[in-house]
Amino acid sequence: MKMMAWFTLLTVLILGQLQAQVFAKTLEDTIAYCDDCHGPNGVSQDSAIPTIAGFSATTTTDMMFAYLDGDRPANKVGFRSGDTSRAAIDMITIAKALSEEEIETLADHYAKQKFLAAKQDYDKGLAEKGGTVHQEKCIKCHQAGGSAADDDAGILAGQWIPYLQQAFDEYRSGKRESSAMVKALKALSDDEVKALLNFYASQQ
Numbered sequence: 001m002k003m004m005a006w007f008t009l010l011t012v013l014i015l016g017q018l019q020a021q022v023f024a025k026t027l028e029d030t031i032a033y034c035d036d037c038h039g040p041n042g043v044s045q046d047s048a049i050p051t052i053a054g055f056s057a058t059t060t061t062d063m064m065f066a067y068l069d070g071d072r073p074a075n076k077v078g079f080r081s082g083d084t085s086r087a088a089i090d091m092i093t094i095a096k097a098l099s100e101e102e103i104e105t106l107a108d109h110y111a112k113q114k115f116l117a118a119k120q121d122y123d124k125g126l127a128e129k130g131g132t133v134h135q136e137k138c139i140k141c142h143q144a145g146g147s148a149a150d151d152d153a154g155i156l157a158g159q160w161i162p163y164l165q166q167a168f169d170e171y172r173s174g175k176r177e178s179s180a181m182v183k184a185l186k187a188l189s190d191d192e193v194k195a196l197l198n199f200y201a202s203q204q
């Protein structure tokens with residue numbers, strides 16, 4: 001009985017701490033918290049973390065709900081700037097600590113930031129092939145080479161290759177759900193995936 005009470009208290013303490021860690025006091029603090037991983041104004045400086053600047057508010061909100069609804073896996077990662085000694089945390093835990101209103105406010109904020117393409121190497125020949133695959137199989141929902149925010153499907157053009165590779169793997173293995181997408185992605189060969197990654201990286 002006594003043990004149980006302690007256990008409950010401990011759980012409350014841990015949860016309390018977790019929330020204090022995630023819930024920043026003001027919107028500015030919360031944005032700074034997000035930017036400590038996603039980069040200044042949501043433009044990622046780290047190839048494992050996606051740039052979220054310039055996504056439509058609907059896209060960001062949908063993505064946060066995909067984490068909440070269990071439609072999407074999340075990796076535990078460390079902070080890239082600010083206090084980098086903070087414990088690693090994942091997007092599901094972060095999304096859970098936010099209210100719906102906070103999610104919408106953050107989504108509006110990032111929609112107003114400018115998406116800047118990642119400066120990264122790519123293979124020109126593969127990029128050309130990828131452009132053809134994109135035109136055939138992806139253009140319907142990812143307009144303008146995957147750079148149009150208002151198609152509400154994220155921004156692929158100029159996103160970091162390692163992050164996009166992770167996204168492809170998650171969809172193709174069924175870890176990440178998307179009724180619209182999975183069929184299109186599962187039908188691709190590994191060579192087509194490689195070509196597409198180079199095509200998106202070539203748009204700088």
Ligand code: HEC
Pocket residue numbers: 030033034035036037038048049050051052060063064073074075077078079080088089090091094106154
């Ligand atoms: C500790 C690092 C970290 C922090 C802090 C963080 N994120 Fe993330 N975020 C990631 C990583 C890594 C991913 C890539 C997906 C994955 O591995 O889970 C991601 C993915 C996302 C995505 C999906 C992007 C896409 O292209 O699909 C959105 C939206 C997002 N984060 C918003 C936020 C917001 C808003 C905050 C602040 C409340 C935030 N993140 C704080 C690391 C972080």
Ligand code: HEC
Pocket residue numbers: 050134137138139140141142152153154155156164167168177178179180181184185188196
């Ligand atoms: C029927 C519409 C549709 C088609 C066709 C489609 N997509 Fe998507 N895609 C979406 C939507 C909507 C999203 C937003 C996230 C989700 O639903 O999981 C998305 C998200 C993505 C993401 C994740 C972006 C991120 O930031 O996490 C990648 C990568 C992607 N699509 C690649 C492709 C590629 C490559 C093709 C062509 C082979 C393709 N998609 C075809 C609708 C589509």
